[in-house]
Amino acid sequence: MQNQNEKDPIIENLWHALGALKEIDAGQVNKTQLLGQPLCYGKDANDVAFVWPASERHKTHTPVNFEALNRCLPVQVRYGYVWTCLGTPSEEIFDIPEYVEPDRRNLNAASMGVHVSAPRAIENFLDMGHFPYVHTDILGVEPHTEVKDYDVTVSADACEILATRCLFYQPMASQASAGGADVEYVYRVPHPYCSILYKSSPLDAARQDVICIFIQPLDQEHIRAHMLLSVLDVDNPDISIRAFQQTIFGQDKPILENQFPKRLPLDPRVETPIRADKSAITYRRWLRQKGITYGVIPAAA
C-alpha cells in the first residue's frame, strides 16, 4: 500500500495507462504497479479489460476467471491502452482528435521502464535543446544547437499546456529530403503525466504525425513510458516505425536515469532554467499551481 505521506489525491483520481490492449494475452493475469500499489490486469476473449488489486492468488500468466473477481478498479480502453484509476475518476481522459482519422496508423511503439519520476520524463519529452546531443544525427546535430523563441500558453481552464511555433533544425527532415531543415513541433500537456507531440508529416505538408507519451508512475521514482504513434506513414512496416521510436527513447533513458534528484524540483531556484526552457518552466509552475506532490519535490511555501 501507499505510504500515507505519498498520497496525492489529484494524481490518484486521474486515469493512468497500464499497457497496450493488443499486447495482452486474453484470459491471463498480468501484473504491474501504479502509484506504489501492485495491480493485476487482463482482458477477456472479447477484448474487455479488467484491473484489480494484486493478490497472492493471482500469478502472472496464469488463467483467470474475470467474472469471479470480487473487486475491480475503474477501467477504460482508450487509444489502444488499458487505463485505470486508483481513486474516483475526476475527469475524462483527454481528447486526441487525430486518433480516429481513418487513414492514420495507430500503434504502441513501446512500453519502457525508466528509473526516474514521471515529471522528469515529461519535461524531457518537451525539451528540444537536447536533440543535437542525445539524438545526434537523428533529431539534431551540432553545430545547429539554437532553440529559437517559441510560444507557450496555459488554456483558460488551466487544463492544458500548449507550446507552439517550436522550430528545431533536423539533419534529415524527412526520408525524402537531401539536407537538413527546420522542423516544426507543437506540444500539448493535457495531464500531469501525459504529453502529445505534433510534428510536420513528411508525406503531407498540411498534416502532422502525432506521438504521445503516457507515463505510468510505478512509484515516485520509477515509471513505464507508453508511446503511442498515430502516423500517416503507409510504406514502412510497424517494426521499423517502432524501432525508430525505440532508438530515440533508448537514447533518452540513460540521461533520465542519471538525473538527480529523480523527482522534479518545483522550486525555481534549485535548477537553472534558460529561455529555451519556457515550456518546462510553465510545466513546473502548472504542477505547482495544481498542487501536485507525487514525483516532485514541492517548493517551500
Place this chain on the structure above:
Amino acid sequence: MNEAAQRIWHPIASSTDLPFRHTYHGQLLGREFAVWRADDGYVNVWENRCLHRGVRLSIGINDGTELKCQYHGWRYANRTAGCTYIPAHPADAPARTICNQTYPAIERYGLIWSAEAPVGELAYIEVLSGSAVFPLRGIAVNAPAKLVMQKLVTYQFQPSGQIKGQTATSQLLSSSDDSCHLAATDGAHSTTAVFFVQPVDAGRSVIRGVLAETPADDLKRPVLYHHNQLLTALREQVEQEFSTLPQPAPFAPVIAPPSAPTLPDIDFDSPSPRGRSAPLRVQVSKKWMTALDIAAFDLVSITGQLPTYQPGAHIDVHMPNGLIRQYSLTNGPGETDKYTIAVKREAASGGGSLCMHGQVREGDVLAISEPRNNFPLRRDAIQTVFVAGGIGITPLLAMSRTLHHSGLPQTLHYFTQSRDHIAFPEILGTMAATVQHHLNLSPEETAGQLRGILESYKPAMHLYVCGPGPMLEATRKIADDLGWPEPAVHFEYFKNTNEIDDSSQFEINLARSAMTLQVAAGKTILETLRENGIELPSSCEQGACGTCVVDILEGEPEHHDVFLSDGEKQSGKRLMTCVSRAKSNRLVLDI
C-alpha cells in the same frame, strides 16, 4: 551528523583513476563528485550535477579544458566550474552566476584528496615523505568506515621483500579514526604501510593503502596481488560481520542551490573614483614583448581563483598612473590559472599603453575588474571567419583558440605590417592550418583581400572583426556589399573616435526606479545616474565596449557609440549611457 567528518580530508580516488580526458565518479559521505583532470594537470572536484537539469557530470565529456554536459552541451571551465557556453542560446554569454560548486583537491601519495569543508591543510605523513611511495588498489567494502578501521588495525601482511614468506608479524605504529600505520617485519625485511578508509556512505567505504617504498619492478605485481588477496579476505570478513548489524540509513547530503560565486575576500574593494569597480588584485607573473611594440602580460591572482571568462571577454586594468584601460583576454579555453593580455605601444595614446610598457614590471600588482563579455562567440556556425588587424588579434585569438580546441571550422585572417608585428606567434603556430597571415598591405590591397575572403557568404556563417577603425569600417562595408546579413557580422572597436556633441539637455525617466532626472549639457546619462546614486556597470565609458547598455522603453535616442550595429541603432531599443543622448525631450529607460 557528518559535520566532523566533513572537515577532514579524505582520499576520494587514486591518481590512476584520472587518466587522460576521463571523468571519474567520486563519492564521499554520501555526496557524489565529478572528478576530472584537465590537460594542464589540474584536478577538478565538483558537485556531480549539471546546474541546468541535474544530470550527473561524471557522465560528461572532459575535453581537456572544460567539462561538457551530455544532456544539453553546457560547458564548465577548468578550475572555476563557471559555465562558458550554453548551446541553446549561442549568441549569449552565460551569466556569471551559473557556476557549479567546487571542492578542494590535493593530489598526494598517488591519491586524490578532498573534503566538503576542510579545516586546515592536509597533514603530511612522515613515513610517506619519500618520493617512492607505492599506492595499492582501492578495495571497496560494503561496511561503515569505523568497522573497516577496527579490522584494518589488525591487518597482517608480508613485507614486500619477503612476499612469499608466511612468518611476518605486523605491528600497529599508530591509528586514528580514518587511517592506521602498520609495519610488517619478516627477518631482515620490513615494509611500512599506511591505510586510509574513505567513508563513501553510511554503510560503504573504500580501503586505500599506500606502501612507503615501491617494490622492485619484478615484485610490483606480486605485492599488489598479495595485498589484494588479503584485503579481499578482510573485506569479506567485515561485510559478513556488518550484515548481522542494524543497517544505517544512507547519508543525505544537502545540495545547495546554485548561487552567485563569492568574489575573493578582499578588504580594499572600493570603486575607483570614476565608479568602475576593480575587485580583483593580480600580479604580473610574466611580461614579454610578443611582437614589435606589443607587450604581453600574464596576470595571476593574489586574491583567490580568477573568475570564469569566455572568449571575447575583456577586463578593465587600473594602472599605477590612475588611468583605466580595457584589454581583451587572449586565453584559450580552461586557461583559468592566469589572464593573458597584450598592449600595443601607442605613442599618441593618453598614457595607458606607455604606462603598461614603461612602468608596469613583473611582480607588480594591478587592480582589475572581473571579465565582461560584450563580444560573445557563437559556436553554431558552419564556418567562422575572423578578421584581425594588428592588436585587434587579442579577442579573436581567444575565440579562434576556442574553436580550434573543439575542432570547429574557422579561418583566422591576421593583417599585420610585417612578420615582426605578429603577436603570440608561438600560439598561432600550434594552429597554423587555421591561420592566414596578410603582411604589409596598403588599405586598397587589404580591401582586395577582404573581398576575396568574404565573397561567398552562406547561411550560418559568422564573421568577427577587430582592428583599427578604418579597417573595421572597410570590413563591415565589404561584408554588407557581399550579402552578409548584419546579424552575422560581429565587431569590436578599440575606441570610439566619433565627435560627441553633448550640448543637448533632456529628461530621463527611470521606469523601474520611478525617478525623473535631468541630463544637463556636458553631462552623460551615466554621470547623471551616478550623481543620483544609481550605479550602472560601465567599462570603457566612451561607447565602444557595450557594458553600460540599457533598454529604452520610450523616446528617441541619439546614438554616439560604436558598439551597436546600424540595425540596432535604427530600432531604437537600446543605448549606451556613457555617450548616447536623446533626440526627443524625454527618454524612458528600463532601469
